[in-house]
Amino acid sequence: MKRIIVIILIVIAVLLGAVLAIPVFFKQTIIDVAKSTLNKQVNAEVEFVDLKMSLFKNFPKVTVDLQDVMIKGKGEFAQDTLLNVPRFAATMNISSLFSSNRSIEEVILENPSLNLVVAESGNVNWDVAPASGTAEKKSAAAADSEEFQLALENIEVNDARLIYNDKLAKMRADLEDINLDISGEMFGNTTQLNIGGVVRDLTYSMEGVTYVSNTSLDLKTLLDVDFESMLFTIMESELLVNRLPLELSGDFSVPNDTTFLNLQLNTKASDFENFLALVPKDYEQYLKDITTTGSATISGGVSGYYIDEDYPKVDLQVKVENGNFKYAEMPEQIQNISAEMLMGKPQGDLDLLKININKAHAEIRNNPVDLTFKISNPVSDPLFDGAFVGKVNLDHLKDALPIDSVNMSGIIDANLFVNGRYSDVEAEAYDKIKSDGVVLLNNFIYDSPELTQQVVIPSGKMDFSPATINLSDLNMRVGQSDFHLSGKIGNYLNYVLKDGVLNGTMKLNSNFVNLNELLSLQVAPTAENTTETASEEEAVLAFDVPENIDFTFRSSINRAVLNRIPITDIKGEVKAVDKKLILDGLDMNMLDGKMTMNGSYENTTQNQPLFDFGFDIAGFDIPALYQTVAGFRKLIPGAGNSTGRLSTSLGLKGRLSPQLKLIPASANGTGKFSTNNVEIKNSQLFNQLSGIIQKEKLRDVTIGDFTANLTVEDGGINLRPFTTKVIGQETSVSGTLNAQNLLDMRLDFNVEREMFGPDIQKILKVLPGNEKITMLPAGVLIKGPVGEPKVNLDLSATQKAVTDATKDDLKNSLNKLGDGLKKLFK
Structure with a gap:
């Protein structure tokens, strides 16, 4: 008996030793076979850092982990990574290791990233199938391919990312945080597959315009699969777009290089409330405590085939009727909401796609707003045709929507039309674009906690033409400052549609400007563990000049004040261009003398603006300088009882603090100064x-x-x-x-x-x-x-x-x- 026990223990030890030794003995063989097979099967470079094997995790199955799998393109895609998988795990039966037919039963991908690129040449980086060769090469490849057979029953993808970047069509889609689980026998002639997938964040843009963002997708479906004909039929399906339930039905097949589709999409419920689920998640908080009535439906489908640049027919309709919604604590409601959007194309290329918003309508207290918009030829040369007509009373709007962060009132009356081709916008051929309309502002008030002063526009008029927006009689008050603006704004279509540079030449007239208020117009953020109101020393006064603008203001200001210095008769040009503020011959009277300023200002990411100014000062009164400029009092303490005048010509450049004070060590320049009739008492x-x-x-x-x-x-x-x-x-x-x-x-x-x-x-x-x-x-x-x-x-x-x-x-x-x-x- 004792001998039998010893023999059993020896057998167990030998088996255990074999189990431990198998990963060591077979590891290099599998690495070599895997790399060789993969590189022969694709026209790309396939690499992975390491391979790990485990016999205990799923015994009697072997789990093989590939670490940092990477597929890089060749030729014009040599710098692009097609696929990057930090962990690729495959499970196979242990007996496969001793057989010439090795089968994979389960695949797990952790944090994969798939980057699909269409180059401007039209070539794609995922076309990694090897070019056809001689019969001998084909036979060798076929023999290699037989070394691994698929007997898959489960595919699991965790935290994936997919990017589709079509540089030719200027179209991009980003799918973030993808989780996918496919189960079922993925071999044989026919089977049924259970598919569950989630995309947490979908973004889609075209021609630099983002059409879809912060959208989530959740799909659960049962597929009937015929592997011989490669026909996939949707037996059961539920699709959630954000929270909107949709039903997907139909089938698709991939018998060869061509994909055939016959898919239908419909809403499961027609309530307007369900339709509001399309609002991106970031804005869901604004849809709490509302009641809705009305109906909304989405219906349509995709039918035809897809190969190369030949896309199937698309027919999609979105319809809203008799929509109303009201916040629980608001006295007004937005009512009579209706809209119809058609998106479709026949079989053919994407340039045949047409998007048509026939009419979108809404009302607040009998004030209607109507929008129509059409676009066609979206790939080659978009043709657009749109109109916006409406009168918005902001006081009524506040009674219907909880606008907590800002306080706006007044009336905006708009009547705008536009029709043209995008190529004419790019070429600035504005005579070929039909654009007309007017926007009137009446008693407009904007008050925000981010601003220290109200912005008030008693009246204003903007006339739109294809080339320019003409401003006339635009009166504005910001705190104690008053402004009257008139002039032209050009290239606005290019600015809106293509991130072009918005340019303009404006006349700015004012009776009084309080520069102290304007420099502190934006409320400075307060740091944690400090008092709620930042002190004057802590307040950030540095400001950014917007990019993509080229504005010239020809200024005429009767009176202004800076610190305690009264300034009169300010005339000259102020330009905002390339994120810089440029002063060009800005003349003014101050301190009983005259000053001319030239130079530039540009902020930095550290809020330490760069400046390069030239000052020409003639006849500043020294006692006045002493009384109003604290720095001069420190420099010459006894000058308060003096008389005389000071003149200077100085060029100075350097950096300013976030409080717009000179950082002394940064200053460099040259100049001269002179005095006249100075007497020091x-x-x-x-x-x-x-x-x-x-x-x-x-x-x-x-x-x-x-x-x-x-x-x-x-x-x-x-x-x-x-x-x-x-x-x-x-x-x-x-x-x-x-x-x-x-x-x-x-x-x-x-x-x-x-x-x-x-x-x-x-x-x-x-x-x-x-x-x-x-x-x-x-x-x-x-x-x-x-x-x-x-x-x-x-x-x-x-x-x-x-x-x-x-x-x-x-x-x-x-x-x-x-x-x-x-x-x-x-």
């Missing part, structure tokens, strides 16, 4: 010179008119040496102001003898030969923070001048002068 800086100049002369310090050149490098101002007169004394000035607002300046005076203070006069009188001294140099060093610099004297030049004038008894003279000066400046 009771200056703390000049009072520190009372040791050498008569104190009463320092009360009102006059500065001679001068012109100085400067450069700005990385935020630092370098003042080139220049000469002027201070209190009538010849003075040379030079220095720098760095980006940290630290001054380093030097003033070299030539002081006339009678200007010296009494103590200096006494010292000079005792010096031998002092009658020769009529003028002495004196240096003044100013260093430190702007507003509180330290003033030091440099008397080296003074000593040398005295030495040269009193060579006799030099030592005694210098000692007396040095002791006296030290006493004065302690």
Whole structure:
């Protein structure tokens, strides 16, 4: 008995060892066979990183896992990946490993991505069937193909993605998050298959226009399959488009390269409420708590055959009748909703497709809105014909729809018609397009929590022609600012239909503009864990200039205010183009002087706008500058009691902060500035010179008119040496102001003898030969923070001048002068 138990244990150990050894012994063989077979069967490059085998997971079946399977195209599709499967699992019977006929029973694909491309040449990347060769090659391929036989009973696809990109027809479909389960005997002559599939997100676009988005599909169907004739008949089917239940019936067959279809699609229920299920999921929240009446149906089918560019007949009808819907808490309802859309084509290419919205109609409190639209030749050269006629009272609309985020009121009266071909839009052959209409605005008000001010349009008129939209009598108020706009907007059809550039030339007149309000018009987002209202320092004032526009505003503004600076008589051009704001000769009166600005502004992703401005300033009043510009008060603290005028010509470029303040270290430029009739009163800086100049002369310090050149490098101002007169004394000035607002300046005076203070006069009188001294140099060093610099004297030049004038008894003279000066400046 003991021996029998030992023998059984040995047998079990040997079998277990064999089971463990099989994956090792057969792994490389299967990898080689799989790669060889796959690459011979397709005209593409097939690769996978690794192969894993498991005998225990589905024993007595073998599970083979291919890791990172990839199929790449050849030729013009060499850079395209047709199929990428992170995990491809196949299950086969263990006995197949020891047989020449290996059969696959189950296939599982995890996160596959299928990328179907139609090139502009018309070639497709999924045509990977190998070209026909010699009989020997065909025989070899047939022999290889017999190495794997399909005995499939289940196919499972998880979290797949499918992209269809037709570059020739400019059409694209994206299917995201696909899950598919097919069960049944997928071999033999006939069978029945249970198919369940879900597409969580379907998007479809054509010619850059998105027609379907955020749409989900859910399909459950029972297929009767005849493998000999490749005929598939739908026995039972349920299709959900979002939440709309549809019924799919009919059959299709693929006997050869041609696919034959005979499919019908119908709604299972005709209630208008079910039809609203077509609304994308992202907007379902807006359809809560509503009651509906009316009917809506979808019916039609696809019949014919498909091969190459020959597509089957399509006949689809969508119809809505007597529709009404009302929100529970709203006093008004949208009523008399009706629509009929026909989409169809005969057998042939896709260019035969026609879409026809015969009439879409709705009313709110007896105010009707009607829409018609037709499109044909969608592939080659779309022909469009549409009309919109309606009068919308926004106050009534608010009573019917819960528009919580914005507050709008007023009346929009529109009557628009358009007919033409897309090729004429591209060629800007607007004379071939029929377009006419007018939009009237009356007492329009727009108020949003994202804006700090109301936008009010008391009246406005827009006339539409094929080439332009003419604006006339468009009056607007934004907070305290008023605007009157007139002009033309061109290329609007190209802008709407093809993402072209919208251009326009407008006249902008205004009596008053509050730039402080406009710069903070958009409410700045507040960060978490902060107060609800951002402080002025935190508010983001940087703004983006829209792309795809080319607008010129010829401005004439009587009055404006920026910070506390009053500005008058603003004239010039402001352009918005290529995401830039360009100022071209913008003239204005401010600070009792004149300023002309030129340059550009462009925001960045970091909300640190780039600027490149030129300033020409003539005769700014210094006291007014001091009273209104905080930065000038910090730069020259005592200028409030001064008189005179400042002029400058400066080119400066750099970056601004999100609050539109200069980032000093980014600034670079060149320029010059000049003064006229400057007199500085009771200056703390000049009072520190009372040791050498008569104190009463320092009360009102006059500065001679001068012109100085400067450069700005990385935020630092370098003042080139220049000469002027201070209190009538010849003075040379030079220095720098760095980006940290630290001054380093030097003033070299030539002081006339009678200007010296009494103590200096006494010292000079005792010096031998002092009658020769009529003028002495004196240096003044100013260093430190702007507003509180330290003033030091440099008397080296003074000593040398005295030495040269009193060579006799030099030592005694210098000692007396040095002791006296030290006493004065302690």
